[in-house]
Every structure is written in C-alpha cells, then in structure tokens.
Amino acid sequence: MPIDIPEVVIERLPVYARALALxxxxxxxxxxxxxxxxxxxxxxxxxxxxxSYFGKFGKQGRGYNVRKLLDELYQILGLNREWSMALIGTGRLGRAILEYQGFGPQGFRFAAAFDADPASVGEMIGDLPIGDVANLEAALLNQPADVGIVAVPASEAQAVIDTLVRCGVKAILNYAPIAARHPADVHLRQIDPVLALQSMTYYLKRLPRATAP
Amino acid sequence: MPIDIPEVVIERLPVYARALALxxxxxxxxxxxxxxxxxxxxxxxxxxxxxSYFGKFGKQGRGYNVRKLLDELYQILGLNREWSMALIGTGRLGRAILEYQGFGPQGFRFAAAFDADPASVGEMIGDLPIGDVANLEAALLNQPADVGIVAVPASEAQAVIDTLVRCGVKAILNYAPIAARHPADVHLRQIDPVLALQSMTYYLKRLPRATAP
Known part of the structure; x- marks a missing residue:
C-alpha cells in the first residue's frame, strides 16, 4: 500500500463509507x-x-459493488474493530458527548472519563467512573486509550493535549476552541462549529438580510 | 466575481482566515x-x-500582506458583520453550544432558542428565553434568523430542519447524527465527530494496539 496518501483523501473515505452503508x-x-x-x-x-490509491475497485462501466467496496473501506480505515476512548472534561459538553448516540454503533467506546472538578471526581456516569484529571497520565499509562476526546475549557486544553501526547495517545478529537499544537505523528481533529458557520456566510451574504420587517 | 467556485474552496477560506488572524x-x-x-x-x-478565484493577491515572490489578505477574506466570506442564530434543542448539547465561547467574537449571536420540553419552555438561559418549538415557524417568520443550529435528538432533527427550510433559513448547522435532507439552495454543515474519528483510525490501525499489558 502506498504510504504517501494525502490526508484529505483519507478524510473523504469515511464519507464514502457512510454513503455506501446507507x-x-x-x-x-x-x-x-x-x-x-x-x-x-x-x-x-x-x-x-x-x-485508486488503494487498488482497483469495480469494473469500467459496471459501477461499484456496494457491499464489497464498503467492506474494503472498513478494512482500509480500520473500522471493523473497537477503539477505546478517554474523555477529558465532563462538564456540560463532555456529558453531551457521552450521550451522543453515534459513537457506539461505529465501534468507538468510552473507556475512561476525567475531570478537574473535585465535585465530579468519583461520580459515575452510566458505568463510567470520573477519574481525577491530575491522575490522567498515570491512568493512561496503566490503561492506554486509542483516542483522547478533549472537552475541557479552552484555557486547559493545550495542557491536556500535551499530557495525552506524552502518554502515547496518537489520535485526539479536540472540542476546545484553540489552535492546538501537537507533534506530526499525533493526529488531531478539531470540532469547530465556527469554521463550519464561516463557510456558509459566504453564501448568505448574497441573500437579502434575514431581519424582522 | 465568478459564480462557480467549488464549495471545497469556500470551506478552506475560513481556515486561511483563521491562520492569518493568528x-x-x-x-x-x-x-x-x-x-x-x-x-x-x-x-x-x-x-x-x-x-486566484477571487482576484489577485500578493505579488510574485513578495508574499501576501497578512492584514490586507485577511481583510479581503473577511469581505469575501461576509465575516465583517453580525449573523443571528436560532438554536433548536436546549438539552445538554444545546446548552453546551450556548456556552461555547467561540461564536460571539466571530460575530455569531444567538437570537432565539427553542425546545419541545414543557419544563424548559419559558425558562431563561442568560437573557435568552426558551420558546416552544411548536411555535418555531411563527417565531421565525416574525423574527427571521440567518442560521439555524439543530441540537435536538436524531429522531426529531429532520422535522426541525424541514421547518427551518420552510421558514427561509438558508444556513443550518446540524449536530444530530442523521444524513439530513435539504434543498440545494440551503447550506447545511454537519458537526460529525464520528467522521472525524474514522479519518484518524486509518493511521491508528498501523500502530501497535493501545491496550493494557
């Protein structure tokens, strides 16, 4: 398999997989x-x-076999197995993330949760106990996670990301509104609603304003 | 200005603008x-x-004037003004969205919030009263919003999106895990943490598993 596949291509594959699954x-x-x-x-x-980066799929003029291509994409993306996730930050956002119905069916499982608030530490969310973020490093070294989910306030986010990196976490999903620094061998995706909004205002600004008469 | 600019280009412009602002x-x-x-x-x-879709910026070999390019991108994207948003769904996720610190500084302002739960309707979140989602259509016709933010359960999301479309909302940010249908002249962005995760597992699956020894 070629090793130099552009990241934008990798980012499109899950979109293809989802459409094929439907x-x-x-x-x-x-x-x-x-x-x-x-x-x-x-x-x-x-x-x-x-x-084409991943070999030959389908025959010219015959289209793709939906099930076969889907299976191949799952293989390529590593979606045919379970991935463990550690959630850091169990405030309103963190708990909304835990409640999100989309992770489990796709093999993403919360294995641990952490918070800095003494009032939350020790609490159970479902069957997940909230650990003290002060012990994050020790906890992750003892029980590694595949993915770190960062849902702490912006002011705390870089420090948490640095700790995840130090513990060998190679995939981070960051919800905090910061431009996070991370080494090249760590993959980080930003959940960024503002960027999504800003790519729509381009279209909105050509329309009459939506203001009350 | 050309009218046929690929949407992926438009989606990259806010990323450029953010980097230039930094x-x-x-x-x-x-x-x-x-x-x-x-x-x-x-x-x-x-x-x-x-x-190049938007004209000439910078001189060959001289680089871009950061401030000037930033101003141009703000003009192009319509970021030099305020946009009003209606939030539908004020559960855990909706309230986390209202708390998110990233919207205000970028000109995105919550103008209205709606929920289906009688226990929430009438409540104030900050200075925003929660309206009854049953009155969403009337409320939006009376006081239009530029953007609709959908934070309702998956089972309710398409109906809410249909209502927003009927009321003339042309930009929708959907947090619910559904493949939402919408007309071509309505822009919809999906906040989809699973797609983000799935584009990282490609890299993870080549690494030794992160499991406890």
Whole structure:
C-alpha cells in the first residue's frame, strides 16, 4: 500500500463509507461513481482517483459493488474493530458527548472519563467512573486509550493535549476552541462549529438580510 | 466575481482566515504561500489556486500582506458583520453550544432558542428565553434568523430542519447524527465527530494496539 496518501483523501473515505452503508441498507447492490458523486456533491473523477490509491475497485462501466467496496473501506480505515476512548472534561459538553448516540454503533467506546472538578471526581456516569484529571497520565499509562476526546475549557486544553501526547495517545478529537499544537505523528481533529458557520456566510451574504420587517 | 467556485474552496477560506488572524496577532506583516501552506498542511499551489478565484493577491515572490489578505477574506466570506442564530434543542448539547465561547467574537449571536420540553419552555438561559418549538415557524417568520443550529435528538432533527427550510433559513448547522435532507439552495454543515474519528483510525490501525499489558 502506498504510504504517501494525502490526508484529505483519507478524510473523504469515511464519507464514502457512510454513503455506501446507507445505500446497502436501502438494498442497492451496485452504484456508479456518477451516482455516488451526485449523492455526495463530489465529481465521479474525484471518487475514482481517491479509491485508486488503494487498488482497483469495480469494473469500467459496471459501477461499484456496494457491499464489497464498503467492506474494503472498513478494512482500509480500520473500522471493523473497537477503539477505546478517554474523555477529558465532563462538564456540560463532555456529558453531551457521552450521550451522543453515534459513537457506539461505529465501534468507538468510552473507556475512561476525567475531570478537574473535585465535585465530579468519583461520580459515575452510566458505568463510567470520573477519574481525577491530575491522575490522567498515570491512568493512561496503566490503561492506554486509542483516542483522547478533549472537552475541557479552552484555557486547559493545550495542557491536556500535551499530557495525552506524552502518554502515547496518537489520535485526539479536540472540542476546545484553540489552535492546538501537537507533534506530526499525533493526529488531531478539531470540532469547530465556527469554521463550519464561516463557510456558509459566504453564501448568505448574497441573500437579502434575514431581519424582522 | 465568478459564480462557480467549488464549495471545497469556500470551506478552506475560513481556515486561511483563521491562520492569518493568528499571524497578524503575532505581528507578522507578510507571509509566503509556502509558509502559510506549511502552517496549514496544504501545498502553496493549493493556496494560490484557491485565492486566484477571487482576484489577485500578493505579488510574485513578495508574499501576501497578512492584514490586507485577511481583510479581503473577511469581505469575501461576509465575516465583517453580525449573523443571528436560532438554536433548536436546549438539552445538554444545546446548552453546551450556548456556552461555547467561540461564536460571539466571530460575530455569531444567538437570537432565539427553542425546545419541545414543557419544563424548559419559558425558562431563561442568560437573557435568552426558551420558546416552544411548536411555535418555531411563527417565531421565525416574525423574527427571521440567518442560521439555524439543530441540537435536538436524531429522531426529531429532520422535522426541525424541514421547518427551518420552510421558514427561509438558508444556513443550518446540524449536530444530530442523521444524513439530513435539504434543498440545494440551503447550506447545511454537519458537526460529525464520528467522521472525524474514522479519518484518524486509518493511521491508528498501523500502530501497535493501545491496550493494557
């Protein structure tokens, strides 16, 4: 497998996988790159090019076998197994993340939770005890996590990320509104609603203002 | 201005703007597309091509004037003004969104909040009264919002999105884990932590497992 696949390609694969999973559920056996592209708002050429990094899929003019391509994408992305996650920050946001229904069905399991507030430490959320963030490093060295989820206030986030990095966590999902620093071999994704909003205002500003008469 | 700018280009502009804002804060007056690209993990050619959709910026070999490019991006994206937002769903997630510190400084202001729970309707969150989601349509027709933020359970999300669309809301940020349907002239961004995680497991699966010894 080539080792130099652009990160933007890797980021698109889960989007393809999700669309294919929906197609499979709806009983589609085959889909063309045209139809898959139309579904996702990308060009068929983009899809064919992205997939070409990983070998040959489908036959020219015959479309993709939905189930087969889906299985391949799951293999490529490592989605056919369970990943353990440590949540740091169990305030309003952290608890909303724990409640989120989307993780479990996709194999992402919360293995530990931490907070700095003495009033929260020791509390159980479901069957997950909240540990003291002061012991984060020791806890992670004892029981490693695949992924760290950072839901602490912005002022605390970089320190938590530094600790995760020190403990060997290689994948971090950061909800705090900071430009986080991390080594190149650690993957970090930012949940950033403001960037999402800012890419929509481009379209909004051409429209009449939405203000009351 | 050309009208056929790819949406992926528009989605990258806020990322450029954020990096430039940080550079400006750090006192940088000029930056090359090489250095900006290195900062963001994209090629300098990508940056030059993206910006070329909007005219000429910077002089060959001289780099970009940070402040000037930032101002232009703010103009292009419509970030030099205030946008009003309606939040639907004031459970744990909705309240975490209201608490998020990133919106206000970027001009995104909550103008209204709605919930279906009679126990919440009428409550004040800060100076924002929670309205009854049953009256969402009437409320939005009376006082339009630029953006709708959907933080209701998955089972309710499509109905809320349909209502927002009916009321003329053209930008929706959806936190519910559904593949939302919306007309082409309505822009919808999905806050999807699972997709973010799935694009990191590709890298994780090549590493030794993070399990306790």
């Amino acid at each position: 197609l499979a559920t709806d009983g589609h056996a085959v889909i063309s790159s045209q139809d898959l592209g139309a579904e996702l708002g990308v060009t068929p050429a983009q899809i064919r090019k992205d997939l | 550079l400006a804060t750090d006192g940088h007056a000029v930056i090359s597309s090489q250095d900006l690209g290195a900062e963001l993990g994209v090629t300098p050619a990508q940056i030059r091509k993206d910006l």
